Amino acid sequence: MAAQSLREQFDNLLGTLNPGSIFGLDIGSHSIKVCEISGSPGKVKVERFGVFTLSEAAIVEDEIQKPSEIIEGISFAIKQSNIKSKVACIGLYGPNTMTKRLNTPDGTKEEIEDHVLWEAEQYITFGADDSKIDFFILGENEVGGKDTLVAAAKNDLIENFLELVKGAKLKAKVVDLNVIALSNLFEEVAKDNIDEFSSGTLLLDFGAQTTKVVIYKRGGPIFTKEIPIGGGLITEEIQRQMGVSYEEAEDLKTTPDENGNFPEEIFNIINSQLDQQIAEIKKNINFYVTQGSAEKVHYCFVTGGSSLLPGLVDKLAAVTGVPVERLDVFSSISVDERKVGRNLDQLAAISTVAIGLALRKFN
Ligand SMILES: Nc1ncnc2c1ncn2[C@@H]1O[C@H](COP(=O)(O)OP(=O)(O)OP(=O)(O)O)[C@@H](O)[C@H]1O
Ligand SMILES: [Mg+2]
Structure with a gap:
């Protein structure tokens, strides 16, 4: 092809x-x-x-x-x-x-493309032949090659x-x-502080079915992963424990009272589910949050609908040991x-x- x-x-x-x-x-x-x-x-x-x-x-x-x-x-x-x-x-x-971040030898775009396709067989687990492959050259790296991001x-x-x-x-x-x-x-x-964040930033998108993990470093993602956990599991647990429909459970999970508080039963379900989910995330990012790791991240930003869950930011800060903030898109x-x-x-x-x-x- x-x-x-x-x-x-x-x-x-x-x-x-x-x-x-x-x-x-x-x-x-x-x-x-x-x-x-x-x-x-x-x-x-x-x-x-x-x-x-x-x-x-x-x-x-x-x-x-x-x-x-x-x-x-x-x-x-x-x-x-x-x-x-x-x-x-x-x-x-x-x-x-x-996605995969490659160190490709310096060369023309065509040479880099050859290199990307040559190696693709090894790292595209769902089959390079049945896939579309794209790549982005992020820039020069310290070892004289090019940092290239491959997506398939x-x-x-x-x-x-x-x-x-x-x-x-x-x-x-x-x-x-x-x-x-x-x-x-x-x-x-x-953009105003991108050099600082380029030293290692963890981005987490807490969705409904999955949590997307992106480690942003040296001008682009060096690691991406989807973990099959998210707010949907909390909805399911509310459905199960409270005997309510999916829609009712969604409502209970996302609607606190006027002071921002949840009924105790709902809060307890959210709290214990979140503890389990954050422990699972920690396992997946351990390498990037461990003291002494060469790839350690220094910041963490969270987004996705489930990032609004009460307690999530504090729990995450406690397990990662880095400052955690909601990504303020409209800043x-x-x-x-x-x-x-x-x-x-x-x-x-x-x-x-x-x-x-x-x-x-x-x-
Ligand atoms: N205010 C809120 N508080 C808590 N959870 C919320 C709130 N708003 C939305 N959610 C939850 O966030 C999830 C939806 O978020 P989002 O829109 O980011 O997911 P998605 O992109 O559709 O899903 P995925 O990325 O997993 O495919 C749902 O589980 C929803 O219940
Ligand atoms: Mg999403």
């Missing part, structure tokens, strides 16, 4: 469209988010944002269980947001996606997601990975609250991947 990047393939497929019109489409397991931005790198504004909450188990892992609901959901979110563009950058995730996704997965996009009468101009979108968004938000990306019409803390938490995908209009 002729080596062709994901981006080139889609460019060829769709012809040259005006990149300015691309919007971000994050098909999450709990909700679909769409986002359109304006401005330029370093000066980004969220113009439009829409969200559609899916029913229980519409997507399980990366399996599309309820395609018609998802297609309707995409159309609903677009209509709600007033996005006029028909060209999306979509984000993929799950076990049939991967299995063809079947790409096709399944493109079917959804087509079903919603849209086109996909760029196909990205959610973990890379997260890293790109972080760079945009943290450096502007937004017109009247236009997007929702609580900004909630919006910041759920919109990161969609904004990160929308950023691809700039390149």
Whole structure:
């Protein structure tokens, strides 16, 4: 197969469209988010944002269980947001996606590409031959080579997601990975201090079905992983213990009283589930938070809907030993609250991947 990047393939497929019109489409397991931005790198504004909450188990892992609901959901979110563009950058995730940071020998883009493809067989566990592979040269490294970030996704997965996009009468101009979108968004938000954060920062996206881990270091992600835990397990536990429906349990989990407190039973479930989840995360990131590790991180930022759970930030700070903060997306990306019409803390938490995908209009 002729080596062709994901981006080139889609460019060829769709012809040259005006990149300015691309919007971000994050098909999450709990909700679909769409986002359109304006401005330029370093000066980004969220113009439009829409969200559609899916029913229980519409997507399980990366399996599309309820395609018609998802297609309707995409159309609903677009209509709600007033996005006029028909060209999306979509984000993929799950076990049939991967990233790897390589040290490639210095050389032309073609030589680096050869190197990436040559090694691909070794590290793409779901089969390099059945995958699309893309790479980004991050820059020179200390050992005289180039830091190169490789991203791959299995063809079947790409096709399944493109079917959804087509079903919603849209086109996909760029196909990205959610973990890379997260890293790109972080760079945009943290641009004023990016050199400092480049010494090692842990980004965690607490979603519904998975928690996405990105270790950002030396100008890009050096490690990405999805851990199969998230807020959905807490909802399930509330359903089980309280004998309520999925919707009722979601409501109980996300709606504290006017003072921000939860009924004791609900709080106890959240608390014990969170302890278990954070212990699981700790196992996965141990190498990066251990004193003396050469790859130690110095900061941690959390995002995703489940990052709003009470106690999460403090518990995480206690187990990692590094300062933990919610990623304050709107500290450096502007937004017109009247236009997007929702609580900004909630919006910041759920919109990161969609904004990160929308950023691809700039390149
Ligand atoms: N205010 C809140 N407090 C606690 N949990 C919340 C809150 N808002 C949303 N959640 C939870 O966050 C999760 C949804 O977050 P998010 O939108 O980031 O997930 P997703 O992107 O759809 O899922 P995934 O990334 O796992 O595919 C759900 O489990 C939801 O119950
Ligand atoms: Mg998500």
